[in-house]
Amino acid sequence: MAADAEVGTEAPGKKGLSKLFVIGGGAAIVVLLAGAGLFFALSSSATDASADGQGAATTIPSDTxxxxxxxxxxxxxxxxxxxxxxxxxxxxxxxxxxxxxxxxxxxxxxxxxxxxxxxxxxxxxxxxxxxxxxxxxxxxxxxxxxxxxxxxxxxxxxxxxxx
Structure with missing residues (x-):
């Protein structure tokens, strides 16, 4: 019985630690995907604006x-x-x-x-x-x-x- 009690006390600690790694890993993946999505959204809108001729750098006429x-x-x-x-x-x-x-x-x-x-x-x-x-x-x-x-x-x- 002592052996069963010992096994029972180790299992909840390992389960909690493994749940923590799974949740942390999932959160890290979500943050990375959100950052990549934001990057591509902002970069594509900047190139669309410059392609339409509305970008600030492309619309400055040369007055020389x-x-x-x-x-x-x-x-x-x-x-x-x-x-x-x-x-x-x-x-x-x-x-x-x-x-x-x-x-x-x-x-x-x-x-x-x-x-x-x-x-x-x-x-x-x-x-x-x-x-x-x-x-x-x-x-x-x-x-x-x-x-x-x-x-x-x-x-x-x-x-x-x-x-």
């Missing part, structure tokens, strides 16, 4: 205008007697059409500022993406100085050829 400059051909500063040339086609990104009209009469000053700077460049100054980035930033600085108080937002390279 592009002002094309004539192609420029420049002799670069020579290194040890070797002649190098650069052909460059640039566009300027401006905020509105009025800014384009302000730049037009000052175009000779812009081209002069570009020519003076680029004639002092060496072929090695234009190597790699870092060299092109420095050129872009310097041209942006010079164009904004030449057309002040007007302002250009960005210098866009359409063509760069260095020989």
């Amino acid at each position: 205008f592009i002002f094309n400059l004539p192609p420029m051909m420049v002799n670069l500063n020579s290194e040890g007697g070797t002649q190098s040339n650069m052909k460059l086609t640039i566009a300027l990104e401006v905020a509105n059409e009025a800014m384009m009209n302000e730049i037009q009469p000052r175009l000779p000053k812009v081209i002069d500022a570009f020519q003076v700077y680029m004639r002092e460049l060496r072929k090695s100054d234009l190597e790699g993406s870092a060299g092109i980035y420095r050129l872009k930033e310097e041209l942006l600085r010079r164009v904004n100085m030449a057309i002040y108080p007007a302002h250009v937002q960005s210098v866009l390279f359409k063509e760069i050829l260095v020989q």
